[in-house]
Amino acid sequence: MNNRWSDTEAAACRQHYASQWGEELAMRTYSSRLLGAEKGLVLHGGGNTSVKGRIRTILGQEVPAVFVKASGWNLATIEPEGHPALDLAALQPLSTLAHLDDTAMVNELRIHLFQADAATPSIEALLHVFLPHTFIDHTHADAILTLTNQFNGDRLLREALGMNVLVLPYVHPGFALAKAVAELYATAPHSRAMVLMHHGLITWGKTAQESYATTIDLVTRAETFIAKRAQAPKNLRRVITLATAQARYLEAAPLLRGKLAIATNNPDQPYQRFLLSPVINREVLNLVDSEAGKTVLITPPLTTDHLIRTKALPLWIDDIDHITETIAEYQKNYLEMFERNADPAQPLLLFDPSPRMIFMPGIGAICVGKNSAELEIVRDILLQTLAVKARIAAMGGSYLGLSEAELFAMETFPLQRKKLGITQEPPLARRVALITGAAGAIGAGICRELVANGCHVAAADLPGVALTSLATEINQDHPGYLLPVVMDVTSPESVTAGFNQVVERWGGLDLLVPNAGLAHVASLEEMKLAAFQKLQKVNVEGTLLVLGEAARLFRRQGTGGDVVMISTKNVFSPGARFGAYSATKAAAHQLTRIASLEMAEMDVRVNMVAPDGVFADGARPSGLWAEVGPDRMKARGLDADGLQEYYRNRNLLKARISATHVARAVLFFATRQTPTTGATLPVDGGLPDATPR
Numbered sequence: 001m002n003n004r005w006s007d008t009e010a011a012a013c014r015q016h017y018a019s020q021w022g023e024e025l026a027m028r029t030y031s032s033r034l035l036g037a038e039k040g041l042v043l044h045g046g047g048n049t050s051v052k053g054r055i056r057t058i059l060g061q062e063v064p065a066v067f068v069k070a071s072g073w074n075l076a077t078i079e080p081e082g083h084p085a086l087d088l089a090a091l092q093p094l095s096t097l098a099h100l101d102d103t104a105m106v107n108e109l110r111i112h113l114f115q116a117d118a119a120t121p122s123i124e125a126l127l128h129v130f131l132p133h134t135f136i137d138h139t140h141a142d143a144i145l146t147l148t149n150q151f152n153g154d155r156l157l158r159e160a161l162g163m164n165v166l167v168l169p170y171v172h173p174g175f176a177l178a179k180a181v182a183e184l185y186a187t188a189p190h191s192r193a194m195v196l197m198h199h200g201l202i203t204w205g206k207t208a209q210e211s212y213a214t215t216i217d218l219v220t221r222a223e224t225f226i227a228k229r230a231q232a233p234k235n236l237r238r239v240i241t242l243a244t245a246q247a248r249y250l251e252a253a254p255l256l257r258g259k260l261a262i263a264t265n266n267p268d269q270p271y272q273r274f275l276l277s278p279v280i281n282r283e284v285l286n287l288v289d290s291e292a293g294k295t296v297l298i299t300p301p302l303t304t305d306h307l308i309r310t311k312a313l314p315l316w317i318d319d320i321d322h323i324t325e326t327i328a329e330y331q332k333n334y335l336e337m338f339e340r341n342a343d344p345a346q347p348l349l350l351f352d353p354s355p356r357m358i359f360m361p362g363i364g365a366i367c368v369g370k371n372s373a374e375l376e377i378v379r380d381i382l383l384q385t386l387a388v389k390a391r392i393a394a395m396g397g398s399y400l401g402l403s404e405a406e407l408f409a410m411e412t413f414p415l416q417r418k419k420l421g422i423t424q425e426p427p428l429a430r431r432v433a434l435i436t437g438a439a440g441a442i443g444a445g446i447c448r449e450l451v452a453n454g455c456h457v458a459a460a461d462l463p464g465v466a467l468t469s470l471a472t473e474i475n476q477d478h479p480g481y482l483l484p485v486v487m488d489v490t491s492p493e494s495v496t497a498g499f500n501q502v503v504e505r506w507g508g509l510d511l512l513v514p515n516a517g518l519a520h521v522a523s524l525e526e527m528k529l530a531a532f533q534k535l536q537k538v539n540v541e542g543t544l545l546v547l548g549e550a551a552r553l554f555r556r557q558g559t560g561g562d563v564v565m566i567s568t569k570n571v572f573s574p575g576a577r578f579g580a581y582s583a584t585k586a587a588a589h590q591l592t593r594i595a596s597l598e599m600a601e602m603d604v605r606v607n608m609v610a611p612d613g614v615f616a617d618g619a620r621p622s623g624l625w626a627e628v629g630p631d632r633m634k635a636r637g638l639d640a641d642g643l644q645e646y647y648r649n650r651n652l653l654k655a656r657i658s659a660t661h662v663a664r665a666v667l668f669f670a671t672r673q674t675p676t677t678g679a680t681l682p683v684d685g686g687l688p689d690a691t692p693r
Contacts, residue, residue, distance in 0.1 A: 001041075001143075001223060003216045004034045005209055021080040024053040025067055027208035028135065029080050034212060036075025041139040041219070043384060044377045045074050045419060046305045047200070050128035050136045051208070055085050055114055064088040068128050070119035072419050084118035091129045095182055100175040102415055123415040126178035131185060133204035135211040140200040143222035145302045146388045148197045150397035157195055160225035161218055166194040170402060172409060173199075173304065173416070193218055198402055199303055230394035240362055245285060248363045249278045250500050252320045257507040258557035259327045260354045260368060268672040270603065271559045273430040274354060275456065276507025277375040279382060280364035287390055288359050296393050297359050297386075300401025304410040306381050308417055309374075312337070312407040315355035319362070330355055341408035351411070357382050370430055372456060372480030426454030427671045432506045434458040434499070436489050436546055437516030439466035441622035442566060442614050445659025446513055446666050447474060451481045453667060455511070458502045460487035466620070489516045489542030499549045508557050511670050512550040514543045514588070515566040519581045519624045521631040532580045539584035540591070547595050551604070560603030564669045565592040566662065567608040567680060573690035577631065589680075596678035605677040609665040610692070612684035613647045617659035651685030 010030050017026035028051040035041050035049065048069040055065040067083035069075070090112045094100060100108070102123075109121050122128075128136050147156045154167045168184050171177040181194065181202070193203040193214055201218060205211035240248075253276055261271040287293050298316050301307050311334070317326045334353035356378050358366040365382055369375040392399050401407075410416060433450050437443045438459035447457050451474055459474075461467045463486045471484040483505050487498035502509055518538045520531050543565065554561040567589045574582035589608060596606035615622050633643050648656045655661075665683050669676070680692040 001038065001216050001219045003213060004037065005031075005212060010209070017080055022053060024051045024134070025080050025083060027051075028067060028083055029078060031135070031137070031208035031212040032069065032075045032078050032083075035137060035139055035215065036078065039380060039384065040142045041215070042075055043140070043306075043380050044309075045072055046303075047075055047137075047139045048122040048124055048128070049075065049083070049138065050125075051083070052088060052134050057114075065114065066091070066125075066129055068121040068125040071122050071415070073119070082119070084121055085114040086121060086125065086129070087112040087114065088129065091126065094126060094175075095130045095179060097175075097179075102174055102413075105175050106415065120418075123173050123413075124177065126175055127181050127202070130178050130182035131202075131204060133211075134206050135208050136202065136204045137211045137215050138200060138202045139215060139219075140303050140305055141215070141219045141222070142302075142384055142388050143219050143226060144195060144201045145198075146226055146391045146395075147222055148195060148199070149302055149388070149400055150392050150395075151400050152397075153197060153400065156225075156397075160222050161193075161195070162221075164188075164190070164192045165218065166191045168194060168196050170196070170198045170406065172406070173413070199305075226391055226395060229396070230391060231396065240285070240289075242280060242282065242285070245280045245363050246278075246504070248320070249280060249366070250503050252323065252360065252363060253278070253366075253503050254508045254553055254556040255320065255323055255558075256317075256327075256358070256366070258559045259324055261557075261559045262352055262354065268675065272352065273510065273559065274368050274370065274507075275372070275375055275430065275432065277367040277369070277379060278364060278504065279367065279379060283390075284364045284386060287386060288364055289361050292393060293359070293361070296389050296399065299389065299399045300407055301381075302385055302388055304402065304407070304416070306385070307407060307411050308420060309377050310356045310381055310385075312404070312411060313355075314357035314359055317358060317360045319360070327354075337404060337408065341405055342412075357385075370425070371454075376480065426452075427667075428453045428455035428511075431455045431510040431670075432458070432502065432508060433511035433513060433670070434460055434485070434502055434509055434546075434550075435513040435515055436460045436487065436542065437566075439464070439470050440515075440624070441617040441620050442611070442659050442662050443515050444470050444620050445614075445617045446515065446566075446663040447482060449660065449663035449667055450511075450670070451478050453671075455670075456481050456483075456506055458483045458485045458498070458505070460485040460489075460498050461516070462486070462488060470620075489545060490537040492545055495542075495545045495549055499553060503553070509550060509553050510559075510561050512546060512561070512563045513566065513666060514546050514563070514592070516542050517566070517568075517581075517585065517588075517624065519578075519628045521577050521628045522580065523577050524579050527580060532584075535580045535584045536587075539581075540587045543588040543591055547591060551595070551599055551602075554599065554602050554604050558602075560605075561599075562670050562672070563592065563595060563599070563604065563606040564666045565589070565606070565608045566666075567592070567610040569610050569612045569682065569684050569687055569690035571610060571680075572692055573687060577635075578628075581628075593678055600677060605669070605672065607669045607677060608680040609662060609669075610680050610682050610684065610690070611662045611665075612651065612657050612687060612690070613644075614657055614659050614662060615644050648685070651687055653685040655685035657683060657685060 013030035014026045032049045050068040052066045054062045065085045066088045067085050073082035171180045203211050203214040261273045315330045331353040356368045367375050367378040433455050439461035447459050467484050474482040485498045485501050488494040518535050568585045570582040571586045571589045661683050665681050
């Protein structure tokens, strides 16, 4: 492992932070970021670091303090305030206690913070308090876990790292671990570091550079030791190609996603859904398809720090035909595990019983999560887990995980679960939508509204700056929530490919918004057949193609869904010289009404939104009005502003219809506020002639 320390970068960090936070905390920030930048050391908020120094009280006294990483902070991006200061002298005597429960421990940490509103320090804060060193680093290094998580791990560690590194058997995190660390250290105070079995590595030093360098050196020693012991894999069964595995995933994912969904007691929101993300590469397939794949992979996590993200065990599914019963068996076993280990006197809130990591021969690995951020975390942990378990197998070792009781204790550990930052989910959380014509004014407004309400959105449109800029704009505020999909709705192949992109990214679909449309201005006597046919291809055939593709996907998932078609007031109140647009949109509207009849048996609700003219969404102009606007202005002798004012004044409410208004109508149907299907909701400010009837 490379030592990333740079004197130049360290000096820059010192110069930036030292005047406000002090040199020790400035260097603590720098070396913590170095650790966090290496996925082979920590992942997504894992690990913790500290530094001891002094702090000036309000009375002007200099008192000893320890700055410990706060729970949930990410080492890769940590700021100085991510290491809140604690009263060191007040906390050190706690080491004399025989026992301290979790609630009391957190209370002691909170009341001895120097700043009342500071974040709560790590659950391992007392470990940093009880050890005497200035700088302390605690990581979950892959190479260290490769040695700790197999039989005879303590012997392997001593061979790899030397006798001046202490080895502590697994102890549940919190006060008990801190006390055990202190007691073991006291037996050999000149030791260089300590390994916590099934947990990670602790190093220390007088300076940030010394502690960091020790971490890198010991991890490198472990990596070298593993490499010497590892043997090349034998009898790899390269049965299928990556393309075949990917095709199999596209077939399996919707069924898998449907079976993972958890039924609720709410008839309007009958399922709690999950998103899926595949990991399909040669290394994964080699391991999953090997004779020992199931034995190697269906084992506990590398460290309890991963447990709240991944659950105690992954799920193994032999093939697509066994998805239903295999998932049901996993969920049953999970519930039984809770019953075996839970204390009847202290009832726990039951967590959902669905797996977070799935392995399928012939397909690879599949991550399960509530949102794109969770999927990213599970993916990183899965890749790390695969690498470590594969190395153990290559060494000829047998993986040794924690017991069921220890895993249960950590999965239900309240202080650990706080790291998840669980809050109430937004209305469209765990939902996936596809919007056609997404790069236009109305489409962009719908994308923005759905994402703001927790939905993951596939924005489908023709390629170009409009689509790429929309993705950049929305993902800047909601990373990973918008997927740009290049799609030509007039091409069956393009539509199928677009839907496959959505399945590959998130596992399925819950909401379809057919919005793509073209307009044309011409009287019937002057209209060219080719112009009419062009609109028919997009407005009618495009709607038909996406409705059909969505119906097949909804049926395979088996968890219902919604369709909200963007119609127009012209269906009910057509305008002169708008024959092609009005007729083709009316046909699309009728297809959608028929969809409401055909899809009801699948609990798919199909509704329409009929807006009047929307000229733009902020700086994003409407393509439709770019086409028809000049004719409308010429016919009425108006400029662009005058035309918009004309449309505003013709409705009863004198309202200027915006993309946001249309998007909120879509949101009304998508959140299933009423048991409604086959309905049309006007968004026009009140046009009596356009009232659906």
